[in-house]
Amino acid sequence: xxxxxxxxxxxxxxxxxxxxxxxxxxxxxxxxxxxxxxxxxxxxxxxxxxxxxxxxxxxxxxxxxxxxxxxxxxxxxxxxxxxxxxxxxxxxxxxxxxxxxxxxxxxxxxxxxxxxxxxxxxxxxxxxxxxxxxxxxxxxxxxxxxxxxxxxxxxxxxxxxxxxxxxxxxxxxxxxxxxxxxxxxxxxxxxxxxxxxxxxxxxxxxxxxxxxxxxxxxxxxxxxxxxxxxxxxxxxxxxxxxxxxxxxxxxxxxxxxxxxxxxxxxxxxxxxxxxxxxxxxxxxxxxxxxxxxxxxxxxxxxxxxxxxxxxxxxxxxxxxxxxxxxxxxxxxxxxxxxxxxxxxxxxxxxxxxxxxxxxxxxxxxxxxxxxxxxxxxxxxxxxxxxxxxxxxxxxxxxxxxxxxxxxxxxxxxxxxxxxxxxxxxxxxxxxxxxxxxxxxxxxxxxxxxxxxxxxxxxxxxxxxxxxx
Amino acid sequence: xxxxxxxxxxxxxxxxxxxxxxxxxxxxxxxxxxxxxxxxxxxxxxxxxxxxxxxxxxxxxxxxxxxxxxxxxxxxxxxxxxxxxxxxxxxxxxxxxxxxxxxxxxxxxxxxxxxxxxxxxxxxxxxxxxxxxxxxxxxxxxxxxxxxxxxxxxxxxxxxxxxxxxxxxxxxxxxxxxxxxxxxxxxxxxxxxxxxxxxxxxxxxxxxxxxxxxxxxxxxxxxxxxxxxxxxxxxxxxxxxxxxxxxxxxxxxxxxxxxxxxxxxxxxxxxxxxxxxxxxxxxxxxxxxxxxxxxxxxxxxxxxxxxxxxxxxxxxxxxxxxxxxxxxxxxxxxxxxxxxxxxxxxxx
Numbered sequence: 132x133x134x135x136x137x138x139x140x141x142x143x144x145x146x147x148x149x150x151x152x153x154x155x156x157x158x159x160x161x162x163x164x165x166x167x168x169x170x171x172x173x174x175x176x177x178x179x180x181x182x183x184x185x186x187x188x189x190x191x192x193x194x195x196x197x198x199x200x201x202x203x204x205x206x207x208x209x210x211x212x213x214x215x216x217x218x219x220x221x222x223x224x225x226x227x228x229x230x231x232x233x234x235x236x237x238x239x240x241x242x243x244x245x246x247x248x249x250x251x252x253x254x255x256x257x258x259x260x261x262x263x264x265x266x267x268x269x270x271x272x273x274x275x276x277x278x279x280x281x282x283x284x285x286x287x288x289x290x291x292x293x294x295x296x297x298x299x300x301x302x303x304x305x306x307x308x309x310x311x312x313x314x315x316x317x318x319x320x321x322x323x324x325x326x327x328x329x330x331x332x333x334x335x336x337x338x339x340x341x342x343x344x345x346x347x348x349x350x351x352x353x354x355x356x357x358x359x360x361x362x363x364x365x366x367x368x369x370x371x372x373x374x375x376x377x378x379x380x381x382x383x384x385x386x387x388x389x390x391x392x393x394x395x396x397x398x399x400x401x402x403x404x405x406x407x408x409x410x411x412x413x414x415x416x417x418x419x420x421x422x423x424x425x426x427x428x429x430x431x432x433x434x435x436x437x438x439x440x441x442x443x444x445x446x447x448x449x450x451x452x453x454x455x456x457x458x459x460x461x462x463x464x465x466x467x468x469x470x471x472x473x474x475x476x477x478x479x480x481x482x483x484x485x486x487x488x489x490x491x492x493x494x495x496x497x498x499x500x501x502x503x504x505x506x507x508x509x510x511x512x513x514x515x516x517x518x519x520x521x522x523x524x525x526x527x528x529x530x531x532x533x534x535x536x537x538x539x540x541x542x543x544x545x546x547x548x549x550x551x552x553x554x555x556x557x558x559x560x561x562x563x564x565x566x567x568x569x570x571x572x573x574x575x576x577x578x579x580x581x582x583x584x585x586x587x588x589x590x591x592x593x594x595x596x597x598x599x
Numbered sequence: 600x601x602x603x604x605x606x607x608x609x610x611x612x613x614x615x616x617x618x619x620x621x622x623x624x625x626x627x628x629x630x631x632x633x634x635x636x637x638x639x640x641x642x643x644x645x646x647x648x649x650x651x652x653x654x655x656x657x658x659x660x661x662x663x664x665x666x667x668x669x670x671x672x673x674x675x676x677x678x679x680x681x682x683x684x685x686x687x688x689x690x691x692x693x694x695x696x697x698x699x700x701x702x703x704x705x706x707x708x709x710x711x712x713x714x715x716x717x718x719x720x721x722x723x724x725x726x727x728x729x730x731x732x733x734x735x736x737x738x739x740x741x742x743x744x745x746x747x748x749x750x751x752x753x754x755x756x757x758x759x760x761x762x763x764x765x766x767x768x769x770x771x772x773x774x775x776x777x778x779x780x781x782x783x784x785x786x787x788x789x790x791x792x793x794x795x796x797x798x799x800x801x802x803x804x805x806x807x808x809x810x811x812x813x814x815x816x817x818x819x820x821x822x823x824x825x826x827x828x829x830x831x832x833x834x835x836x837x838x839x840x841x842x843x844x845x846x847x848x849x850x851x852x853x854x855x856x857x858x859x860x861x862x863x864x865x866x867x868x869x870x871x872x873x874x875x876x877x878x879x880x881x882x883x884x885x886x887x888x889x890x891x892x893x894x895x896x897x898x899x900x901x902x903x904x905x906x907x908x909x910x911x912x913x914x915x916x917x918x919x920x921x922x923x924x925x926x927x928x929x930x931x932x933x934x935x936x937x938x939x940x941x942x943x944x945x946x947x
Contacts, residue, residue: 153756153757435611435615436618439612439615439616439619439920439923439924441881441882441919441923442883443885444882444885445916445920447886448916452909524763527764528764531766532766536900536901537905550769553772554772559776560787567772567776571766571769574764574769575761575766578763578765579760579761579764582759582764
C-alpha cells in the first residue's frame with residue numbers, strides 16, 4: 132500500500148470511528164490515562180512514591196487506614212484532614228552565650244474531631260535544645276515538649292511526636308477543668324493528647340472534648356549553645372482522621388499516589404504484551420496459511436498445544452517458580468497470548484492467498500518473505516489494531532491476578548499489588564472500601580477504555596455485525 | 600464417520616496432554632528436585648535422631664549410606680534427561696509424590712488425594728455458574744438481536760464492555776464487602792458452615808447452596824453480558840443469510856423466522872462458543888476461588904503458593920491441564936455432533 136493510500140484509508144476509518152460514541156469515549160479515557168502518565172511527576176502527591184512505596188519510614192508520619200478527605204462532605208461531624216505545614220515565620224535572637232531560633236507555624240483548626248498527632252520534623256546538628264509550644268486560640272500557651280538533642284556533626288532529621296511525648300503535660304493542664312469525680316474515671320496514661328490540645332478548656336475536656344476552633348500557633352524554639360548547634364527546615368505533619376484524595380492504607384501509604392503510579396505500569400504491561408503477542412499471532416497465522424501443506428499442519432499442531440494450556444495456572448506456577456520481573460512477566464504472557472488471533476488471521480490469510488495480486492507477485496518471482504510481509508501482513512494491520520486493543524485488558528487483568536497472589540514484580544507499584552496488600556491486610560473484612568475500590572476500578576476503567584476502542588474498530592471492520 | 604472423528608480428537612487430546620506434561624516436567628525439574636532433596640534431608644535427620652548407640656563418625660557414615668539409598672530410590676543418581684522422563688511418566692500416571700506441608704482433609708500428604716478432593720468443588724462452582732450464565736446470556740442475546748441498535752441492545756452492549764476488563768476476583772471482593780460484611784446476607788466464604796450440618800442430609804445440601812450463591816452470582820454478573828453479546832452477534836449474522844431473506848420474502852412471520860430458521864442454525868455455535876468461553880474462564884478465573892475461600896483447585900493454588908509447596912503446585916497444574924484439555928475435547932465432540940455442516944473426519 133502506498134503512503135497516500137494509507138492516509139486516505141486512515142481518514143475514512145477515522146470518519147467512521149468518530150460516529151461510534153463508545154469508541155470516542157474509549158479514546159477519551161485512553162487520553163486521560165496518557166495524560167496521567169506524562170504528567171505523573173506533577174500529579175503525584177508524594178514524589179518518591181515510585182521508589183519508596185515499600186519503605187515504611189517514608190510513610191511513617193501519615194495516619195493509618197484513614198478514609199478519603201472528601202468523606203467529610205457527607206458527615207456533620209468534621210474530622211481533621213491530614214495536613215503538612217511547611218510555611219513558618221523564623222525569628223532569631225542572639226543572647227550572647229546562645230542563639231534562640233524560633234519557628235512559628237499557623238494552623239487554622241476548623242474541625243470537630245482532632246488530628247491523631249502533631250509530628251514535628253527538622254534538620255538538626257550539634258546539641259540543640261528543642262522546645263515546642265502550642266498557643267491556643269483562647270490564649271493558653273502549652274509547652275508540650277522540651278529536650279536536648281544529640282544529633283552529631285552532620286545535619287540529621289529529628290522527629291518529635293507530640294502525642295507520645297506530652298501526655299502528662301496535657302493531663303496536668305486538663306485536670307484543672309474536670310471535677311474530681313470525673314477525673315477519677317480517666318486513666319492518665321490512656322488519654323488522647325491531641326484531643327486535649329484541640330478542646331475547649333472546660334469541664335469534660337478529658338471525657339467528652341468539645342473542639343476549640345480557631346488559629347493555633349505551633350512554636351518550635353531551638354536553643355543553640357555553640358557554633359556547631361543548628362536547626363533548620365522544620366515542618367509539621369498533622370496526621371488527621373481523614374486524608375488525601377483516596378485515604379491511606381494500613382501501612383500509612385497514600386492510596387491515590389499508588390493508583391496514579393500504577394497507571395504507567397498497567398499501560399506498559401497491557402500495550403507491550405498485546406503488541407508482541409498480536410505481532411507473533413498475525414505473522415504465525417499468515418505464514419501457516421501461506422505455506423500450506425504439511426508445514427501448515429505442523430504449525431497448527433504446535434498452535435493446538437499452546438491453546439490447550441490453561442493460561443492462568445501456568446502463569447502462576449511460572450511466576451511462583453521463577454519470580455519474574457515486569458519484563459519477564461510481559462514475555463511470559465506474550466508466550467501464551469499470541470494464540471488468540473491465530474485462527475482468525477489464518478482464515479483471513481487463506482482468502483488473501485487466493486487473490487490475484489498474490490498470484491501476480493508469485494509469477495513475478497517475488498520471494499515468500501516478500502509476499503508474506505509486503506503483501507499479506509499489511510492487509511491484516513487494521514484487524515491487528517482492533518485485536519491489540521482487545522488484548523490489553525486481558526494482559527492487565529492477568530498481571531493484577533498474579534500480583535494478587537503476591538508473585539508480582541516487587542520493584543514497582545501496580546494496582547494488583549495494592550489489591551493484594553488490601554486483601555492480605557483484611558481490608559475487605561474491615562470495610563476499608565477506599566483501599567479496595569479504587570485500584571480495581573482503575574483496572575476496570577483501563578479495560579473499558581480498550582474494550583470500547585477495540586469493539587468499535589471491530590464493528591467498522593466487520594460490517595456484518597452492524598445494526599440494520 | 601463421527602466415531603472416527605471422535606477417536607481422532609480424543610487421541611489428539613491425549614497426545615497434547617502428554618507433550619504438555621513433558622514440557623512442565625522439564626521446565627520445573629530443578630524446583631521439584633529441590634523439594635525432594637529437602638525431604639530426603641528431613642527423613643535422614645529424623646532417622647539419625649533415633650540412633651542412640653552409635654559414635655559420631657559412625658552416624659556420619661550411616662547418614663551417607665542412607666543418602667545414597669534415597670538418591671537411588673528417587674532416581675536422583677540418573678542423568679537429567681532420564682529424571683525428566685521418569686518425572687513425566689509419574690505425572691502421567693497421576694503419581695505426584697508427597698506434599699511438603701499441605702495435607703488433605705483426611706490428613707494424607709499424598710498430592711493426588713489433596714488435588715482430587717478439590718476437583719468436585721471446583722466443578723460444582725463453575726458448572727453452576729456456566730449453566731446460569733449460558734441460559735441468561737442466550738435469553739438476553741436473542742432479545743438483543745431482535746431489536747439491534749435499540750435501547751436494550753445498546754445499553755447491554757455497553758455493559759459488556761464495562762465488565763470486559765474487570766477482574767472477577769475484584770468484583771468478588773466488593774460483593775463480599777457489601778453482602779457479607781455490610782449487609783450480613785451471605786457468608787463471606789467457605790464451602791459449608793462451621794460446624795457443618797451432618798453430611799448427606801438436606802440441611803447440608805442447603806448449606807452448600809447458601810455458600811454457593813455469592814460466588815456464582817459474581818461469576819454470572821461478570822460473564823453473562825459477554826455470552827449475550829456473542830449470541831446477539833451470531834444470531835444477527837445468521838439473520839443476514841440469504842435463506843432468511845427468502846423466508847421473509849415468503850411472508851413467514853418474523854417470530855417464526857427467528858426461532859424456526861435463524862436459531863436452528865445459530866444454536867450450535869452459540870452453545871459451543873458459550874461453553875468455550877466458560878472453559879477459558881475456568882482457566883482464567885480459577886484464582887477467584889481464593890477470594891471466597893472456596894476449597895477448590897483455585898484455592899489450592901493460593902495455599903500452595905503461600906506455603907511454597909511445589910509438589911502440590913505441580914500436581915494441581917497437571918490435573919488442571921488435564922481437565923482443561925478434556926473440556927476442550929468434549930467441546931469439539933459436541934460441536935461435531937451438533938453441527939453436521941462441519942466436515943468431520945475429512946480434511947479440516
